[in-house]
Amino acid sequence: MLQTRMKGAAALIEARLIEALSGAADQPVTHAMRYAVAGGKRLRGFLVIEGAALYGVPAGQAVHAAAAIEAIHAYSLVHDDMPCMDDDDLRRGLPTVHLKWDEGTALLVGDALQTLAFEMLADPACHPDPAVRIDLVAALARASGIDGMVLGQAQDIAAETAGRALSLAEITELQANKTGALIRWSAEAGARLGGADIAPLSAYATALGLAFQIADDILDVEGDVEKTGKRVQKDADAGKATFVSLLGLDGAKARAQALVDEACAALDPFGARADLLRDTARFVISRDT
Template sequence: MLQIRLKQAAAEVQTHLDTVMNDFTDVPVVEAMRYASAGGKRLRAFLVLEGARLHDVPRENAIWPAAAIEAIHAYSLMHDDLPCMDDDELRRGLPTVHVKWDEATAVLAGDALQTLGFECVTCPECHADPQVRAELALTLARAAGARGMVLGQARDIAAEKAQNALTLDQITALQAGKTGALFEWSAQCGARMAGADPAPERAFATALGLAFQIADDILDVEGDAEKAGKRLQKDADAGKATFVSLLGLDGAKARAQELSEAACDSLAPYGSQADTLRDAARFVIARDN
């Protein structure tokens, strides 16, 4: 059931992004936007759509924030891959945008995808109530900016230059921004659109996001680069502290399992209706890419 819903969500979001960008002027920047926003697991969009389902938010409304978070995520990956950041040449098994085009195109396409995300959550089709749309935009700005994802990325860059390796608490705080903030926004989106208390989804996503990152660190050590579609073991090569380097491989796996279980437990108020989200919590620590 989970794989079916993941594929369904991915297809719906891709169709929606393609439709939104259909009337854009066909220039290299737009081609790069389409290229960068295609593919991937679409896990963040899936969280938006599943959270909306739990709160009876119509799919035709929920698809807008689902597309928005994938546009924001695509922008973040595009900029993360730049030579001034992680300097990666592969993403999802394909050349990164600055390799396929150039750095200027990658910067501009990332900027355009970021603004597209905010366009999606503020358009009337997203929600009839402008106050709800404003709240979605405000919380997305906080999750994506210097309180969330950008803060985490800045801490990651600073850690590469620091003489002392980060502690476990410092890495946890770093990843809460870099990875966790967008997961939290995605999971809470449905509740916000329905005017419901997002606390259970927030607890779910906090545990899920950290489990996801620990699983990434594990895959960086023992994963298959061909399946991952990107360069692996780069953190170890750079001498960066990770959950694996601090907890050990077995310890990291045990911690990811604990977090996955905690994420599942947080959804108790929804009973069996949240089983697909529970499956997602198990999936993030069992995936191979």
């Protein structure tokens, strides 16, 4: 059931992103944008659609916000892969954008995908009430900017030259910003679209986001490059502190499971209607990609 729903959501999101880029100029940057948004798990977009469903918002409406967060996520990956950041050569099993094209194009791709996300949120098709649309825009600006993802990335860069390994509390804060902020926005977006209290889905996504990152750290140790589609063992090779290096492999797995339990408990107000979101939390720590 979960995989079927995720595939269905991914197809909707893919179609919306293709539509958004359909009238763009026939330029290398446009081709690279299409390349950057193709594929992936679409987890963040799926969270938008399933969260919205709890409040009776149809997928056909929620897809605009779902595609917006996937555009932001793709931008973050394109920039993160560049030589001035993490310097990766493989993403989703394919050459990273700066290698397939060049660094200048990759920089522009990220810039254009970021602005495209806000364009989709501002579209009246996203929600008929402009107050709801501006709420989504403002929340995403915070989540993706200096109060969220950009802050986390800056903290990650600073850690590389800190001359010491980060503590568990510092890594938790870093990842809550770098990875968790966008996941949190994704879940909260459904409640925002439905005009409801964001607190339950926010609590769910806060735990889910940290579990997701711990699972990533575990995959970096145990993963297979052919399945993950990206380099593994890179954190250990770089000497970076991770949840695995601080908690041990078994400790990291136990912490991830505890966070999944916490995420599932946050959905109690929704009863069985939120079972797919509970399954999503369990999927996050059992995935091999």
